[in-house]
Amino acid sequence: MATTSRDLARPPTRNALRRALDSDIFYSFRRSPVVVAAAIVTLICFIGAVCAPWLAPHNPFDLKTLNLIDAFTPPAWMDEGTRKFLLGTDDQGRDVLSTIMYGARISLAVGFFSVLFAMTLGVSLGLISGYVGGALDAFIMRVADVQLSFPAILIALLIDGLARTTLPRDVHDRVIVYVLILAIGITGWVQYARTVRGSTLVEKNKEYVQAARVIGRHPVAIMARHVLPNVMGPVLVIATINLAIAILTEATLSFLGVGVPPTQPSLGTLIRVGNDFLFSGEWWITIFPGAALVVMVLAVNLLGDWLRDALNPKLR
Amino acid sequence: MIAFIVRRLLQSVVVMLVVGFVAFSLFAYVGDPITIMLGQDFTELDAARIRRDLGLDQPFFVQFAHFVVNAVQGHFGISYRLARPVDQLIAERLPATLELSFVAASLALALGLPMGVYTGLHRDSWLSRVMLTLSLVGVSLPTFLIGILLILFFSVILGWLPSFGRGTTVHLGWWTTGFLTTSGLKALILPSITLGLFQMTLIMRLVRAEMLEVLRTDYVKFARARGLPNRAVHFGHALKNTLVPVITITGLQLGALIAFAIITETVFQWPGMGLLFIQSVSFADVPVMAAYLCLVAFFFVVINLIVDLLYYAVDPRLRIDRAVSGGHTV
Amino acid sequence: MTSPRANRPLLEVDGLRVEFPTRRGTLVAVDGVSFHIDPGEVLGVVGESGAGKSLTGAAIIGLIEPPGRIAGGRVTLDGRRIDDLPYEEMRRIRGRQIGAVFQDPLTSLNPLYTIGRQLVETICTHLDVTPQQARARAITLLQEVGITAAERRIDHYPHQFSGGMRQRVVIALALCANPRLIIADEPTTALDVSIQAQIIALLKKLCREHGAAVMLVTHDMGVIAETADRVAVMYAGRIAEIGPVRDVIKRPKHPYTIGLMGSIPTIGRNVERLTQIDGAMPRLDAIPPGCAFNPRCPKAFDRCRGERPEAMAIEHGQVACWLYANGRMGER
Numbered sequence: 001m002a003t004t005s006r007d008l009a010r011p012p013t014r015n016a017l018r019r020a021l022d023s024d025i026f027y028s029f030r031r032s033p034v035v036v037a038a039a040i041v042t043l044i045c046f047i048g049a050v051c052a053p054w055l056a057p058h059n060p061f062d063l064k065t066l067n068l069i070d071a072f073t074p075p076a077w078m079d080e081g082t083r084k085f086l087l088g089t090d091d092q093g094r095d096v097l098s099t100i101m102y103g104a105r106i107s108l109a110v111g112f113f114s115v116l117f118a119m120t121l122g123v124s125l126g127l128i129s130g131y132v133g134g135a136l137d138a139f140i141m142r143v144a145d146v147q148l149s150f151p152a153i154l155i156a157l158l159i160d161g162l163a164r165t166t167l168p169r170d171v172h173d174r175v176i177v178y179v180l181i182l183a184i185g186i187t188g189w190v191q192y193a194r195t196v197r198g199s200t201l202v203e204k205n206k207e208y209v210q211a212a213r214v215i216g217r218h219p220v221a222i223m224a225r226h227v228l229p230n231v232m233g234p235v236l237v238i239a240t241i242n243l244a245i246a247i248l249t250e251a252t253l254s255f256l257g258v259g260v261p262p263t264q265p266s267l268g269t270l271i272r273v274g275n276d277f278l279f280s281g282e283w284w285i286t287i288f289p290g291a292a293l294v295v296m297v298l299a300v301n302l303l304g305d306w307l308r309d310a311l312n313p314k315l316r
Numbered sequence: 317m318i319a320f321i322v323r324r325l326l327q328s329v330v331v332m333l334v335v336g337f338v339a340f341s342l343f344a345y346v347g348d349p350i351t352i353m354l355g356q357d358f359t360e361l362d363a364a365r366i367r368r369d370l371g372l373d374q375p376f377f378v379q380f381a382h383f384v385v386n387a388v389q390g391h392f393g394i395s396y397r398l399a400r401p402v403d404q405l406i407a408e409r410l411p412a413t414l415e416l417s418f419v420a421a422s423l424a425l426a427l428g429l430p431m432g433v434y435t436g437l438h439r440d441s442w443l444s445r446v447m448l449t450l451s452l453v454g455v456s457l458p459t460f461l462i463g464i465l466l467i468l469f470f471s472v473i474l475g476w477l478p479s480f481g482r483g484t485t486v487h488l489g490w491w492t493t494g495f496l497t498t499s500g501l502k503a504l505i506l507p508s509i510t511l512g513l514f515q516m517t518l519i520m521r522l523v524r525a526e527m528l529e530v531l532r533t534d535y536v537k538f539a540r541a542r543g544l545p546n547r548a549v550h551f552g553h554a555l556k557n558t559l560v561p562v563i564t565i566t567g568l569q570l571g572a573l574i575a576f577a578i579i580t581e582t583v584f585q586w587p588g589m590g591l592l593f594i595q596s597v598s599f600a601d602v603p604v605m606a607a608y609l610c611l612v613a614f615f616f617v618v619i620n621l622i623v624d625l626l627y628y629a630v631d632p633r634l635r636i637d638r639a640v641s642g643g644h645t646v
Numbered sequence: 647m648t649s650p651r652a653n654r655p656l657l658e659v660d661g662l663r664v665e666f667p668t669r670r671g672t673l674v675a676v677d678g679v680s681f682h683i684d685p686g687e688v689l690g691v692v693g694e695s696g697a698g699k700s701l702t703g704a705a706i707i708g709l710i711e712p713p714g715r716i717a718g719g720r721v722t723l724d725g726r727r728i729d730d731l732p733y734e735e736m737r738r739i740r741g742r743q744i745g746a747v748f749q750d751p752l753t754s755l756n757p758l759y760t761i762g763r764q765l766v767e768t769i770c771t772h773l774d775v776t777p778q779q780a781r782a783r784a785i786t787l788l789q790e791v792g793i794t795a796a797e798r799r800i801d802h803y804p805h806q807f808s809g810g811m812r813q814r815v816v817i818a819l820a821l822c823a824n825p826r827l828i829i830a831d832e833p834t835t836a837l838d839v840s841i842q843a844q845i846i847a848l849l850k851k852l853c854r855e856h857g858a859a860v861m862l863v864t865h866d867m868g869v870i871a872e873t874a875d876r877v878a879v880m881y882a883g884r885i886a887e888i889g890p891v892r893d894v895i896k897r898p899k900h901p902y903t904i905g906l907m908g909s910i911p912t913i914g915r916n917v918e919r920l921t922q923i924d925g926a927m928p929r930l931d932a933i934p935p936g937c938a939f940n941p942r943c944p945k946a947f948d949r950c951r952g953e954r955p956e957a958m959a960i961e962h963g964q965v966a967c968w969l970y971a972n973g974r975m976g977e978r
Contacts, residue, residue: 294456
């Protein structure tokens, strides 16, 4: 970093940005090329997915532009490929690259909002459980124990199956994304709740919290001000790793045919649909969405892994 | 010791009752069995008779009690989809799932544990780095994609191994096994790798994290200061202390295998309970769903019980530190 | 004191330097430390936390945690250089020649094994005995450290013992193979005050009986005064002063030691107020040039700020302070 004499004269702690850039976390970030690459890939995936309607070369869901003659075109670099469809087309003549971008949009949205849901639920329950204690605490933690002994995928399947059988089909197809967010979100709250509860129990008995209580601060305000900042690190780590898990869970549900319908496919749906053509040699319909999914999840996992190590200096 | 077991058993019963209640609620809220069984043409009289025969005119909790009594005896009614007793269906499918899960679990443990120990002890060696990177890739690969890729390479391109089914099976009483024929064993390879890979990476990462944690403790440093050989320090002192959390989490993971088998069985068209379940979900075949749910819960409860007993055997402090080791993030 | 062998020190540390590489440069945690311990002698090492006293002990038994490393100097045990030994050879010395007692008895013992198993495995590692003999020896050791009903207690787990009892077990473990030197790192800090004196007395008595020398690392000057023959005062990774306990306590030379002694209350002596040393020990990444103590030293002069003082012989000890250069006796 180039510093001028004026910079040196000013105490470095004044500048929040400089402090952030100088921190240990940023240092460990810069030092690891793998993590920097993962961050860049994640960013590209996010931009590509969020801006799919503007960036994608085709709109795969605009039936007017689809032509069955284009179906099963291989990727551009193969003999029968064309520059028009960089990664080839599927059985309906949809551009694979564009369906991936639109699919990633749905996968990411489900992943992101389910993590947000799980985080809100888990952090709130953890705070309440730790602060109130007693029977309520015992109840919440028992529920957490029981839920934890069931695989998330099974719970999500059950909630999804329930929605499928109780809602009329057309309603179901419209709300399926929300059902998935709910189903995946509910499976993820336990970790947040346990972490926050543990932290709350520790902070609760510290003198400054007692003092805040004595001067009549509202318990919620105390917790929000004093406990939340302390657990932000671990919660962020859990959230990052859970984002990867949530994306995978959504893909798995969609692959099993109980997730997003083929009319608005996510990456998992694309892989499932393409799987039918794997044996007949049209591998690109499955492999490219699969690769996109793996790259995205791997990048997020790498970030989560690094974040955990960076926030936990013991492990270095 | 006895009191401990009794308490754990009681807890298990409560968990089973809760799951049973959820399963039973499926009956109450999902679809009307009368319509499903009688089809479109029936009289009110027929309906009332069947309702009485099935006990559906009785209060909710009486019905639930009946359900529990039947479930304990293994009776879950008739499948809406296949029109056969559910217990028969499950019994036919159970061996396939259990054999697959068993092989996958053995694979995950036999490879994950040593790899975790190695990466924990030699944290900076290149082999450790390779294993850790691969494990991260393994965690990022969804199970179904692993299956698809394995099929693509070993079945479609190389043609070495079958891409679906169990191969030839042998009947041993009511149990069917694929262990005794070549085709049965060959058919097991790809599905068990698919199912076990994810658990293996989890076990490896867990063992590594626990090893690193334990190697920093005072008693390991003190063991070194006493001049004990590395073998005794690493395997006698360090590894044994990692076992407590490893057993807990591994137990849960092995239980999860049975549920994760749903995905593997779908990819490989493996004739197990998972495939049966996923087909039942699509058809809203409630009796099969309920039975599957109760059975999986039962496996979990049994595994948890075994885990607790193992825990008891390993740690002389009994359950004193239980609360502390509870909140692990893998 | 007749054989020439007895005149040789048991342990000689010469110019020991321990470094920790960090992203902001290398920290020198132990810097040019030299001292010796005679057979059967108790050397106290005293200093604030972070002064490098525990690290010195760890360096001697060859158990510095990476990324820390011995970057210079030599450690000689009984005439044999040991700081550059391969791991396996050093391992045979640990426990056999040099025993160790750690600070916290609650965490020093493996919770999953009986204390008997931990004793027997240590004995069998170093001595050529059968398991039965090892067990008999373990029971004797437990009796020696004052554990009643040792035959029964040997099969108990660590959590069944109190903190003081566990530290007795730890001492028994350190004495398993009759080592010539015991490095005791803050052996009483984690214990209840009422038990501290017992443990120190026990440690001293047993070491005398077994003929073991002791390097007693502590920040408690009272423990040193009671137990040690000589004392080394450490400051910021260096030895400020070393000498016979009586001399150092009664007539401290180094201004840091003088400050240290002034801050200890003495029963039976009326003092207006206890003195204190202004400021705090420097962080390892900000050790001032010259004498490390100079910014806090009431008697510092120019030379202290520019030139680092080496250990200078004075009376029966040594002091690293420019006040005593050229035979001056600390006037100014």
